Amino acid sequence: MPSCLLPEWATQRLVQLCWPSQTEYWGQGLADAQKTHCQIIAAVSQTQPVLLLHSPSCDIDDIRQQLSNANARLENLSLVAQANNDIWCRDYGPISLSDGQLLNFQFTGWGGKFPAQLDNAATQNLVNAGIYPPVKSFELILEGGAIDYDGNGSLITTTACLLNPNRNTGMSKAEYERFFATHMGIRQVFWLDHGWLAGDDTDSHVDMLARFAPDNHLLFQGCDNREDEHYQPLQALKAELSGLRNIDGEAYHLIELPLPAARYDAEQDRLPASYANFLVTNQQVLVPSYNCEQDATALALIAGCFPGRQALSINCEALIQQYGSLHCATMQVAA
8 A cells, every 4th residue: 555644643653842942932931831841741651752852951850850740751751952943843843654754844934934944954863863764855845734634535734824935936736736646645635725813823724723533523723703803714714624525525524613712912912722733642632722711612522533532631821822832832753
């Protein structure tokens, strides 16, 4: 069988994260971001290995102590010094195929918005250190959060991201589709034209909007408040998703997630809080929460799509202060 992309719920070797340490980005929120990482790592490490990158200047003993205090299983933790620009491993970590091959793409800080040279070098550095096997590298700019896969031939993405001239200038839908077919075994690509979150500086990554789950489920970030600025774009997204058909011609079972209560930064700019930014591990599904009444409903809806996995809530208020959430901060590597 030809090699193909793997869905997130395929068996994993490990989950990769990067320790927050850049005070120039996090400011007074750094300690809270580290606490959130401790919660994520403590949860994942109960059942599988975690690879934690950190700046060479970090105090490893302090990191280990913080993780120990959070009840992380340190025997399942590997710390690796790696100079970095930021923590968002989803977008510069390796992408796994079914034959064990790892793919490495170019990362440019979401279209040149932010410094990214160190993060772009991370995967190859991990290969050179013997942590990952040799990867297949491409000149294509592609972030892990920009795509999602249903495990049955269909990939979903957004036109706002992949067709943005700040990524691969002039590359057409047809050219992307040929690339995905040739190198990832993709049989059809869904291009979403709708869906948007205030504060999202990724140009509408699909992992903030719509995510596949087993048994032909498709979860998406909804909005039922007509007064909310997201109402029209997310209602349009819902209509668009209702028209999708899988490779067998079947409609997906749509699961609409409630929109978290609005969250703002110190300048009163709205932050991109989304429940679609959950992480699937071998035995768990970790769901972002934002200290609002919608958290419990979202947790139950997502848990229902992953029977047999323990659903855990992770407060991600600290992470969205830097415009990402739980899924953005992690990257699973398949077994």
